[in-house]
Amino acid sequence: MARSEPIADHGGNFPPTRWSVIEAVRSTDSTERTRALDVLFAAYWKPVYKYVRLKFSKPPDEAQDLTQGFFVELLERDLLSRFDPGKSRLRTYLRLCADSFVLNEIKHAGRQKRGGDAIHLALDFSAAEHELDAQTIDPASIASPEKFDEFFEKEWIRSLFSSAVEDLRRFCKSRGKPCAFSLFESYYLAESDVSYAQLAERHALASTDVTNQLAWARREFRGLAQQRLRALCSTEDEFVRESKSLFGGNF
Amino acid sequence: MGFLSDKAIARLRNAGTVPDLTATRYDLADFVARGGMGAIYRARDRVLGRIVAIKVLDATDPDGMLRERLRREARVLAQLEHPGVVPVHDAGVLPDGRVFYVMKFVEGSRLDQFIAAVNFLPERLRLFLRICDAVSFAHSHGILHRDLKPSNIMIGAFGEVLVMDWGLAKILRPDTSRAFGETLVSSAPPPPVSGDTTEQTTRTHGGMVMGTPGFMSPEQEQGSPPAVDQRSDVFSLGKLLEFVSGGRPTTPGATTIPKSLRAICNKATVGDRDERYASVADLAWDVSRYLDGQSVSAYRENFWERALRFYNRHQVAILLIAMYLLMRTVFIFYGRR
Numbered sequence: 001m002a003r004s005e006p007i008a009d010h011g012g013n014f015p016p017t018r019w020s021v022i023e024a025v026r027s028t029d030s031t032e033r034t035r036a037l038d039v040l041f042a043a044y045w046k047p048v049y050k051y052v053r054l055k056f057s058k059p060p061d062e063a064q065d066l067t068q069g070f071f072v073e074l075l076e077r078d079l080l081s082r083f084d085p086g087k088s089r090l091r092t093y094l095r096l097c098a099d100s101f102v103l104n105e106i107k108h109a110g111r112q113k114r115g116g117d118a119i120h121l122a123l124d125f126s127a128a129e130h131e132l133d134a135q136t137i138d139p140a141s142i143a144s145p146e147k148f149d150e151f152f153e154k155e156w157i158r159s160l161f162s163s164a165v166e167d168l169r170r171f172c173k174s175r176g177k178p179c180a181f182s183l184f185e186s187y188y189l190a191e192s193d194v195s196y197a198q199l200a201e202r203h204a205l206a207s208t209d210v211t212n213q214l215a216w217a218r219r220e221f222r223g224l225a226q227q228r229l230r231a232l233c234s235t236e237d238e239f240v241r242e243s244k245s246l247f248g249g250n251f
Numbered sequence: 252m253g254f255l256s257d258k259a260i261a262r263l264r265n266a267g268t269v270p271d272l273t274a275t276r277y278d279l280a281d282f283v284a285r286g287g288m289g290a291i292y293r294a295r296d297r298v299l300g301r302i303v304a305i306k307v308l309d310a311t312d313p314d315g316m317l318r319e320r321l322r323r324e325a326r327v328l329a330q331l332e333h334p335g336v337v338p339v340h341d342a343g344v345l346p347d348g349r350v351f352y353v354m355k356f357v358e359g360s361r362l363d364q365f366i367a368a369v370n371f372l373p374e375r376l377r378l379f380l381r382i383c384d385a386v387s388f389a390h391s392h393g394i395l396h397r398d399l400k401p402s403n404i405m406i407g408a409f410g411e412v413l414v415m416d417w418g419l420a421k422i423l424r425p426d427t428s429r430a431f432g433e434t435l436v437s438s439a440p441p442p443p444v445s446g447d448t449t450e451q452t453t454r455t456h457g458g459m460v461m462g463t464p465g466f467m468s469p470e471q472e473q474g475s476p477p478a479v480d481q482r483s484d485v486f487s488l489g490k491l492l493e494f495v496s497g498g499r500p501t502t503p504g505a506t507t508i509p510k511s512l513r514a515i516c517n518k519a520t521v522g523d524r525d526e527r528y529a530s531v532a533d534l535a536w537d538v539s540r541y542l543d544g545q546s547v548s549a550y551r552e553n554f555w556e557r558a559l560r561f562y563n564r565h566q567v568a569i570l571l572i573a574m575y576l577l578m579r580t581v582f583i584f585y586g587r588r
Binding site: 130131154157158161162165187188189190191195196207208211212215216218219221222225246247 | 254255256257258259260262263264266267268269271272273278279280281297346
């Protein structure tokens with residue numbers, strides 16, 4: 001099996017009803033299974049790659065091979081079927097699986113390289129590498145295993161939000177509201193802080209329009225991020241917990 | 252999609268809680284601070300063209316009881332005319348169900364930030380007395396604050412001491428509203444102005460315990476609304492006194508505080524409310540006496556402590572008399588030779 005399309009950022013892949021990738025990857029319907037894997041990989045491949053790069057101090061080519069290998073093993077050995085949402089969170093489970101996989105690979109160094117008819121996922125490693133450069137993280141500064149947990153969690157959030165922002169961009173375009181996305185981008189994604197008044201001046205809008213459009217974009221972004229999050233959670237309880245931890249508040 | 256920086260991620264995480272004010276008369280300006288029960292934002296009131304502070308509570312309000320209570324109390328509090336009281340102007344519910352209330356936006360420093368620059372204990376205590384003055388005024392009108400803590404006290408640009416965040420205030424006396432010409436309670440059927448029913452409802456639906464751990468009285472922590480009265484605020488003020496005196500590890504310039512002042516703090520913060528000062532005025536009276544170098548009701552001094560206090564209080568006079576007596580003795584001694 002080989003994939004030729006990039007698997008990340010498939011924003012419009014969510015069915016309207018509640019749906020979890022954990023259930024969907026076990027589905028007999030191949031379309032649903034593929035869609036579930038796309039969502040899962042989109043959320044986790046970058047965190048896994050960066051984690052392998054930093055925690056195990058692997059050079060890019062080796063980390064790429066290990067990341068590919070990990071996801072292939074995840075599919076081939078059906079590791080997701082062993083995941084118990086009552087015991088841990090999915091990302092913790094995947095991180096531990098990645099740990100175990102990489103350690104095993106290191107132990108059996110020189111084992112046959114993946115290739116030929118092996119599954120190959122089209123992952124944009126250069127983008128992940130660019131992100132790592134932008135972050136300028138010194139692996140030595142991550143002293144304890146807990147810090148690597150935090151790092152993996154942070155990267156998972158970055159990955160989830162990146163996908164949700166991309167979903168929002170597409171959604172704004174489809175709704176004929178590119179200005180709302182542009183405001184959202186300037187206010188939330190730019191490096192420098194900007195006030196509503198500055199945005200109003202920059203976009204030649206009334207400050208009320210900036211307030212309204214940003215409120216709309218914010219609401220949609222939250223909805224889209226939660227939609228992705230819901231898909232990555234096994235139960236409603238887990239979703240509520242994760243949503244609180246992601247966005248805070250009591251809702 | 253470009254790379255999302257850590258800063259962008261932090262903003263996006265906050266974006267989930269940023270209030271949607273589109274259906275209100277307020278334009279959001281920026282985030283100010285986050286407290287235990289919600290977040291505060293700066294906003295502009297489009298109708299009156301003024302800058303206001305909006306506090307958004309984390310709790311939702313599915314049946315509208317919390318909003319009604321806040322609105323009712325806002326109306327009563329609006330009548331409290333005291334330079335140290337910053338009243339609530341308005342209250343409402345956001346599209347996501349969270350309750351917000353609006354108050355005057357005060358430029359200045361929070362007590363916990365301001366106190367770091369005040370090294371002189373009497374100056375700190377005089378500041379505390381002004382807090383007591385505002386709270387005592389509210390109590391005299393049957394209103395409890397219930398969330399007194401350093402971050403709810405602001406020192407304004409002109410040195411004014413302001414007690415903020417009356418959104419969680421409790422109105423003790425239903426007749427308070429009437430006293431201010433309030434018409435709400437006169438209509439039938441009378442809504443629960445305050446007390447058990449409203450409070451229980453708030454707890455049930457909002458799941459909230461009113462107050463802040465560390466400054467909240469035991470009866471508040473236990474969520475026992477009938478037991479909450481002005482002595483609960485006395486408890487919080489006792490903790491606040493401990494804070495401004497430097498007796499808490501978190502106080503800037505923390506130090507060992509004098510015994511009699513410690514005794515005042517202890518008396519104000521006794522677990523059994525019957526053992527506390529009966530009112531804020533009593534607490535303030537003891538602090539004033541301490542400031543004047545007089546004995547305080549909370550501490551029984553021994554002879555030496557009394558003598559030392561007497562000396563400290565009348566130091567100049569005692570030194571003058573001592574010098575006079577010394578000179579007189581010397582004069583007599585040498586006069587005889």
